[in-house]
Amino acid sequence: MAAAVSISPLAPKTLPALPPIDGVRFAAGAAGVRYRGRTDVMVALFDRPATVAGVFTRSKCPSATVDWCRAALSDGRARALVVNSGNANAFTGAAGVATTTAVAKAIAKAIGATPNEIYQASTGVIGEPMDPAPIVNALDGLIAAAKPDRLLDAARAIMTTDTFPKVATARVKLGDAEVTINGIAKGAGMIAPDMATMLSFVFTDAPITAPALQTLLSKGVERSFNAITVDSDTSTSDTLLIFSTGAAAARGAPAIADAADPRLAAFRRALDKLLVDLAQQVVRDGEGARKFVEVRVAGAATRRAAKRIALAIANSPLVKTAVAGEDANWGRVVMAVGKSGERAERDKLDISFGDLRVAHAGQRDPDYSEAEASAYMKKSKIVIGVNVGVGTATAKVWTCDLTKEYIAINGDYRS
Amino acid sequence: MAAAVSISPLAPKTLPALPPIDGVRFAAGAAGVRYRGRTDVMVALFDRPATVAGVFTRSKCPSATVDWCRAALSDGRARALVVNSGNANAFTGAAGVATTTAVAKAIAKAIGATPNEIYQASTGVIGEPMDPAPIVNALDGLIAAAKPDRLLDAARAIMTTDTFPKVATARVKLGDAEVTINGIAKGAGMIAPDMATMLSFVFTDAPITAPALQTLLSKGVERSFNAITVDSDTSTSDTLLIFSTGAAAARGAPAIADAADPRLAAFRRALDKLLVDLAQQVVRDGEGARKFVEVRVAGAATRRAAKRIALAIANSPLVKTAVAGEDANWGRVVMAVGKSGERAERDKLDISFGDLRVAHAGQRDPDYSEAEASAYMKKSKIVIGVNVGVGTATAKVWTCDLTKEYIAINGDYRS
Numbered sequence: 001m002a003a004a005v006s007i008s009p010l011a012p013k014t015l016p017a018l019p020p021i022d023g024v025r026f027a028a029g030a031a032g033v034r035y036r037g038r039t040d041v042m043v044a045l046f047d048r049p050a051t052v053a054g055v056f057t058r059s060k061c062p063s064a065t066v067d068w069c070r071a072a073l074s075d076g077r078a079r080a081l082v083v084n085s086g087n088a089n090a091f092t093g094a095a096g097v098a099t100t101t102a103v104a105k106a107i108a109k110a111i112g113a114t115p116n117e118i119y120q121a122s123t124g125v126i127g128e129p130m131d132p133a134p135i136v137n138a139l140d141g142l143i144a145a146a147k148p149d150r151l152l153d154a155a156r157a158i159m160t161t162d163t164f165p166k167v168a169t170a171r172v173k174l175g176d177a178e179v180t181i182n183g184i185a186k187g188a189g190m191i192a193p194d195m196a197t198m199l200s201f202v203f204t205d206a207p208i209t210a211p212a213l214q215t216l217l218s219k220g221v222e223r224s225f226n227a228i229t230v231d232s233d234t235s236t237s238d239t240l241l242i243f244s245t246g247a248a249a250a251r252g253a254p255a256i257a258d259a260a261d262p263r264l265a266a267f268r269r270a271l272d273k274l275l276v277d278l279a280q281q282v283v284r285d286g287e288g289a290r291k292f293v294e295v296r297v298a299g300a301a302t303r304r305a306a307k308r309i310a311l312a313i314a315n316s317p318l319v320k321t322a323v324a325g326e327d328a329n330w331g332r333v334v335m336a337v338g339k340s341g342e343r344a345e346r347d348k349l350d351i352s353f354g355d356l357r358v359a360h361a362g363q364r365d366p367d368y369s370e371a372e373a374s375a376y377m378k379k380s381k382i383v384i385g386v387n388v389g390v391g392t393a394t395a396k397v398w399t400c401d402l403t404k405e406y407i408a409i410n411g412d413y414r415s
Numbered sequence: 416m417a418a419a420v421s422i423s424p425l426a427p428k429t430l431p432a433l434p435p436i437d438g439v440r441f442a443a444g445a446a447g448v449r450y451r452g453r454t455d456v457m458v459a460l461f462d463r464p465a466t467v468a469g470v471f472t473r474s475k476c477p478s479a480t481v482d483w484c485r486a487a488l489s490d491g492r493a494r495a496l497v498v499n500s501g502n503a504n505a506f507t508g509a510a511g512v513a514t515t516t517a518v519a520k521a522i523a524k525a526i527g528a529t530p531n532e533i534y535q536a537s538t539g540v541i542g543e544p545m546d547p548a549p550i551v552n553a554l555d556g557l558i559a560a561a562k563p564d565r566l567l568d569a570a571r572a573i574m575t576t577d578t579f580p581k582v583a584t585a586r587v588k589l590g591d592a593e594v595t596i597n598g599i600a601k602g603a604g605m606i607a608p609d610m611a612t613m614l615s616f617v618f619t620d621a622p623i624t625a626p627a628l629q630t631l632l633s634k635g636v637e638r639s640f641n642a643i644t645v646d647s648d649t650s651t652s653d654t655l656l657i658f659s660t661g662a663a664a665a666r667g668a669p670a671i672a673d674a675a676d677p678r679l680a681a682f683r684r685a686l687d688k689l690l691v692d693l694a695q696q697v698v699r700d701g702e703g704a705r706k707f708v709e710v711r712v713a714g715a716a717t718r719r720a721a722k723r724i725a726l727a728i729a730n731s732p733l734v735k736t737a738v739a740g741e742d743a744n745w746g747r748v749v750m751a752v753g754k755s756g757e758r759a760e761r762d763k764l765d766i767s768f769g770d771l772r773v774a775h776a777g778q779r780d781p782d783y784s785e786a787e788a789s790a791y792m793k794k795s796k797i798v799i800g801v802n803v804g805v806g807t808a809t810a811k812v813w814t815c816d817l818t819k820e821y822i823a824i825n826g827d828y829r830s
């Protein structure tokens with residue numbers, strides 16, 4: 001695994017403080033999953049069973065830990081989460097299943113839970129058999145060390161080629177009580193919608209049932225983690241889990257069993273915003289990224305078409321290398337619209353970079369100024385706007401540029 | 416347009432001699448479409464009307480020249496082909512249509528043909544209005560200079576970021592007569608199936624009707640130009656045309672009106688092979704390519720599924736950077752199979768690099784040797800084999816690695 005050479009220039013300037021959430025404690029440590037002396041495991045421990053919901057990779061070859069979580073979710077009750085980096089426990093066959101079972105049993109025994117209350121995620125190399133022993137041996141120490149204020153340590157423990165820990169927090173009213181939402185994520189390559197080598201874990205004290213959490217999460221992910229792409233590659237291991245300790249009930253927060261409950265409105269908005277924040281941080285730490293790119297598509301026939309067009313632009317190596325080269329090459333945007341396969345009215349197409357309209361009605365804008373466009377491309381955030389002229393549907397996705405550093409990072413990852 | 420710095424290490428060692436074909440003459444010249452003093456236009460002139468067939472980009476935003484050729488093909492009769500580099504005449508609106516009309520009229524007038532007998536293709540920058548004058552002004556000189564033995568000059572004239580001209584030739588029996596097939600192509604980025612910034616022109620003296628040629632070409636393209644990818648980007652301008660002068664009829668070749676005519680068997684095989692040869696040359700000149708990659712998928716549910724899986728592997732930036740880094744990272748092949756969305760039996764998956772089976776039945780092969788695999792990855796041709804374990808369908812596609820040179824070429828193309 002290549003060491004992170006320097007922090008992404010697109011990283012947030014400050015890390016927000018993460019207020020502790022009643023009912024959950026965190027610890028991180030160096031278990032030696034793959035390398036010695038490197039923090040590579042985190043646990044979250046719930047004092048009482050938390051409600052839980054999840055969204056996973058759509059890969060047809062998911063990891064053993066993804067299979068494990070999907071099965072556990074039918075109960076929707078969590079006592080612990082254990083996450084390791086260094087090994088993805090993917091494509092490891094029966095041995096991989098044995099590893100997830102061994103880890104779940106060990107932690108369940110140590111905290112007095114049942115294995116189906118244990119959630120797991122793994123990130124790292126695919127196809128290497130994963131020995132459960134390093135994690136199992138580290139459990140006692142982690143459990144003893146777990147504290148409510150250690151979520152940032154946990155965020156650091158799950159980094160692989162990430163150059164900064166990704167955290168976000170929100171405080172919002174639920175009924176008359178204040179509730180907290182904290183989230184962490186890790187990227188940074190193999191990121192594509194549906195979802196990516198992307199792990200993200202969200203914790204709240206809002207008393208919300210598992211089915212209601214699932215509805216909130218499934219909706220929220222569409223405009224956040226499923227609207228980002230770094231390199232169009234989708235991992236075997238993508239996992240997004242949300243846990244609720246429900247501890248805010250003791251402070252008067254109402255128990256919510258229906259995602260459509262009007263009392264949830266503020267919570268839903270805050271959760272959606274937090275998911276977008278975390279997803280954008282993943283892109284901001286895209287491997288080799290130097291520029292953050294927002295692609296806005298309008299005028300499409302359907303929302304699905306709009307998103308496909310936006311992703312065709314965001315995944316185009318030629319568009320991404322042009323952004324890296326600070327080249328206002330909107331011809332490549334036309335190419336990407338054309339290759340998406342979705343309806344677009346070539347002779348009505350509008351394209352803009354930021355506020356500069358560069359193409360209008362299927363031709364270069366008469367007011368196009370190469371100098372202005374080139375100046376705009378020097379910014380660190382680039383907004384590519386396209387109106388395809390056939391309808392009213394819109395979509396927004398985020399990506400980064402494609403640089404030589406991406407090649408350097410990925411041409412020498414395993415060694 | 417970045418100057419070619421050096422010839423691709425994957426280029427064929429020798430250029431075959433292209434025997435002249437009766438009834439067609441070629442010329443190339445420097446018209447100044449975009450730059451002065453650079454060969455940027457070629458013409459092919461047919462002494463009598465040739466039959467013609469074509470396959471084009473599936474882009475929803477095709478260039479004006481693609482629209483022009485599609486319309487002309489309804490007559491299936493050609494007197495001239497004119498091709499320019501420097502400007503793609505794409506996304507140029509009504510002005511682009513006016514340009515193709517002006518060029519067609521000018522050449523038709525000069526040679527005594529009708530505009531619908533003129534075929535055109537353009538490659539280069541998208542979205543720049545294209546003035547017909549440089550081409551129109553060059554026509555008289557080109558027509559005067561055209562000779563049957565100038566096809567290699569024509570191949571050179573249509574290069575953009577190509578580092579070598581792509582030519583292929585075959586001689587085959589049709590009835591009792593020998594017929595010739597010559598082809599040229601240009602790449603080298605924005606190459607993806609269906610098709611790419613890919614221009615290719617094939618010429619033969621075999622007397623075959625336009626509808627029969629169309630059937631041969633549409634079939635042949637599936638396993639050649641539609642089975643290659645450099646960067647997954649599809650151009651607005653892809654054009655593959657085949658022209659037959661029919662001159663071999665004078666030497667006794669039978670006139671063929673049906674692509675299923677058994678007398679065509681040898682011709683069909685030769686044409687298919689020539690198309691594969693040209694398509695592979697395009698990949699061998701993929702921007703920044705250092706390695707040629709063949710992806711073979713077996714055991715898929717359908718041929719379509721097999722091809723989608725093969726393309727998911729061939730288009731994966733993580734697979735391609737691993738090849739560039741000479742890293743036998745078969746975990747990324749698993750990832751790509753998983754992201755293809757096609758059925759695959761994770762626990763039956765076999766993966767090989769060349770003759771080395773690296774994964775078997777959903778796990779690392781027990782005999783896997785990292786040293787052997789690493790040694791294999793140093794070769795300049797890499798064969799990635801995958802059996803997905805659900806059926807019997809197969810597919811083969813070709814691509815190249817993804818290197819820092821790709822970024823360098825595409826991060827600074829327009830300037």
